[in-house]
Amino acid sequence: xxxxxxxxxxxxxxxxxxxxxxxxxxxxxxxxxxxxxxxxxxxxxxxxxxxxxxxxxxxxxxxxxxxxxxxxxxxxxxxxxxxxxxxxxxxxxxxxxxxxxxxxxxxxxxxxxxxxxxxxxxxxxxxxxxxxxxxxxxxxxxxxxxxxxxxxxxxxxxxxxxxxxxxxxxxxxxxxxxxxxxxxxxxxxxxxxxxxxxxxxxxxxxxxxxxxxxxxxxxxxxxxxxxxxxxxxxxxxxxxxxxxxxxxxxxxxxxxxxxxxxxxxxxxxxxxxxxxxxxxxxxxxxxxxxxxxxxxxxxxxxxxxxxxxxxxxxxxxxxxxxxxxxxxxxxxxxxxxxxxxxxxxxxxxxxxxxxxxxxxxxxxxxxxxxxxxxxxxxxxxxxxxxxxxxxxxxxxxxxxxxxxxxxx
Amino acid sequence: xxxxxxxxxxxxxxxxxxxxxxxxxxxxxxxxxxxxxxxxxxxxxxxxxxxxxxxxxxxxxxxxxxxxxxxxxxxxxxxxxxxxxxxxxxxxxxxxxxxxxxxxxxxxxxxxxxxxxxxxxxxxxxxxxxxxxxxxxxxxxxxxxxxxxxxxxxxxxxxxxxxxxxxxxxxxxxxxxxxxxxxxxxxxxxxxxxxxxxxxxxxxxxxxxxxxxxxxxxxxxxxxxxxxxxxxxxxxxxxxxxxxxxxxxxxxxxxxxxxxxxxxxxxxxxxxxxxxxxxxxxxxxxxxxxxxxxxxxxxxxxxxxxxxxxxxxxxxxxxxxxxxxxxxxxxxxxxxxxxxxxxxxxxxxxxxxxxxxxxx
Numbered sequence: 001x002x003x004x005x006x007x008x009x010x011x012x013x014x015x016x017x018x019x020x021x022x023x024x025x026x027x028x029x030x031x032x033x034x035x036x037x038x039x040x041x042x043x044x045x046x047x048x049x050x051x052x053x054x055x056x057x058x059x060x061x062x063x064x065x066x067x068x069x070x071x072x073x074x075x076x077x078x079x080x081x082x083x084x085x086x087x088x089x090x091x092x093x094x095x096x097x098x099x100x101x102x103x104x105x106x107x108x109x110x111x112x113x114x115x116x117x118x119x120x121x122x123x124x125x126x127x128x129x130x131x132x133x134x135x136x137x138x139x140x141x142x143x144x145x146x147x148x149x150x151x152x153x154x155x156x157x158x159x160x161x162x163x164x165x166x167x168x169x170x171x172x173x174x175x176x177x178x179x180x181x182x183x184x185x186x187x188x189x190x191x192x193x194x195x196x197x198x199x200x201x202x203x204x205x206x207x208x209x210x211x212x213x214x215x216x217x218x219x220x221x222x223x224x225x226x227x228x229x230x231x232x233x234x235x236x237x238x239x240x241x242x243x244x245x246x247x248x249x250x251x252x253x254x255x256x257x258x259x260x261x262x263x264x265x266x267x268x269x270x271x272x273x274x275x276x277x278x279x280x281x282x283x284x285x286x287x288x289x290x291x292x293x294x295x296x297x298x299x300x301x302x303x304x305x306x307x308x309x310x311x312x313x314x315x316x317x318x319x320x321x322x323x324x325x326x327x328x329x330x331x332x333x334x335x336x337x338x339x340x341x342x343x344x345x346x347x348x349x350x351x352x353x354x355x356x357x358x359x360x361x362x363x364x365x366x367x368x369x370x371x372x373x374x375x376x377x378x379x380x381x382x383x384x385x386x387x388x389x390x391x392x393x394x395x396x397x398x399x400x401x402x403x404x405x406x407x408x
Numbered sequence: 409x410x411x412x413x414x415x416x417x418x419x420x421x422x423x424x425x426x427x428x429x430x431x432x433x434x435x436x437x438x439x440x441x442x443x444x445x446x447x448x449x450x451x452x453x454x455x456x457x458x459x460x461x462x463x464x465x466x467x468x469x470x471x472x473x474x475x476x477x478x479x480x481x482x483x484x485x486x487x488x489x490x491x492x493x494x495x496x497x498x499x500x501x502x503x504x505x506x507x508x509x510x511x512x513x514x515x516x517x518x519x520x521x522x523x524x525x526x527x528x529x530x531x532x533x534x535x536x537x538x539x540x541x542x543x544x545x546x547x548x549x550x551x552x553x554x555x556x557x558x559x560x561x562x563x564x565x566x567x568x569x570x571x572x573x574x575x576x577x578x579x580x581x582x583x584x585x586x587x588x589x590x591x592x593x594x595x596x597x598x599x600x601x602x603x604x605x606x607x608x609x610x611x612x613x614x615x616x617x618x619x620x621x622x623x624x625x626x627x628x629x630x631x632x633x634x635x636x637x638x639x640x641x642x643x644x645x646x647x648x649x650x651x652x653x654x655x656x657x658x659x660x661x662x663x664x665x666x667x668x669x670x671x672x673x674x675x676x677x678x679x680x681x682x683x684x685x686x687x688x689x690x691x692x693x694x695x696x697x698x699x700x701x702x703x704x705x706x707x708x709x710x711x712x713x714x715x716x717x718x719x720x721x722x723x724x725x726x727x728x729x730x731x732x733x734x735x736x737x738x739x740x741x742x743x744x745x746x747x748x749x750x751x752x753x754x755x756x757x758x759x760x761x762x763x764x765x766x767x768x
Contacts (some may be wrong), residue, residue: 017559
């Protein structure tokens, strides 16, 4: 049943050119879906008027869950009735975004029957996005997803769907099993994921090495980034091979080392590992010759976020080195102490990173019972406004010194 | 309905990834030894056991129809036993064990309109968000700009001729749903006019304390306007971030006359060589000119080619700019430095040049 497509001269322009065309995707979906056809019409109007035509949010969902579905309503419902509701469902992706064709086809079949036929593979957090359906279709979609074992992802003030790099499935640099950890944490925190109860969102992202291919340090409240703490493994013959094949090891490797700890005399490469910053550059440059050490784990960082409200932040070091071994209980205990404090004292829509800025990292560490270590700071404070915590009072004589603590 | 409640499960999470791993990955999980890029978009991972896994990476838009997904499935069934994955930047990867299938797969992908590339020192794709296709707060469209820019720069996807990796990202507003704040080049949709407040309806759809609290510069305060409990915006304090609109539908900022796009440069996420860095403002405003946004496309192309011509091998854009200095960058890029480039938010003082390390 083909729909007559609306006239879209501006969008048609974007069918030309070498990059895959999203306009072609919408038109393909529109052959079967009146929703996609109306989307085309509304988008063309947006391109003409230079403004979007979606109303602000709306609470929709499936029974038992407080998130995972983003309500969306067109503000041109009279003209484009098929997208008067056009909600989005977030579906928790398999770790590492690995699929077999059966699973993908099953999802396509469900969406063909109940939605617009349009998806995002994937959303920025990592979920599969089923883009556009009516309120009445949400429960039927969920019922069918249940049958193929796909669950809904997070949205709102909850744990958002965790994501990870491909880790040990394909990468020689994975310093811990990112996919196992991502799956484990997703399952451990199902309740927190489906039922928003936090001041604001909380994201986990698992990267296997400091290259950070899922941008964990920039995009997740808790960043778990693989690293090692012993010596980089060197294959001397492979080093020689790189040199004889023409690699300028001095300018391409030695000169870039942030720790200035690599020596190359034209014959032998030596690394003073006690100054290694584990930045991955030398390994990136010489993958056949250099590999991360064997004593592997992860650096745990906390607090990254996008600009709104107090400015963008990168995550900062919480635990310099943690052995990532299931069930990761120590780390989970710490996470729960973090959530206890943040949930109790955090303001509405205050991310963990902003909360730490407001109360002070030192006080935050006290509250979560974590000892401060020098690895947590780029450098110590430069301003002298120190909250010394104890002072003596007059009359504290010898032998009966009594320290008074500041009243809080 | 009764059936739904009887059989209903919740909190069961995603399917276990083991179900979707090809045998070669299961057998070599955690045993990979090194990888090589054989040609643009094609790499081989070699295991300690000697096994070889080939990956073919193909361009894929974030927005995909189920038709296209089914076409990917057909290719995966034909060439690699039905196993494929997607990358963290929207591209699709086919996981092959048979080297002889690589060329036929590439040919079939190209016939579908999907070039192969994006590995190593190339542009991998542009991470982006919903734009006018789905978002209420978008100041620009995402997919249209991405398509326009990648059409223009496609040679840098299909080849490996750049000094290092180039990560371009686009956010249609300051919410930055793709976290573009650490990209080599970031394209950011922006507003330039304060919200128009619907005073009559605000109290029905918004919680006034939340609205005041949502403003980073304390520009919003409760006020009675025309007899309605509402809020007023101190316009000289408003920098159009639209967070108030995020919490209050009665304060829209979308405005075709003034909305547009800004360009940021120099961010990076990886720890390699230089620590991660935020992107910095390069071009404060370019207009929305759908469908192809020529001003944006032209500006991004100039920045890419300027960096490509001048950076050393491996140097990301931010590392290159740090080496040559920001004044030299502005000169070389032909961008006029203006008041908007100077930070004026909380920690602005930390960004001023407090030394005499100046090049002439």
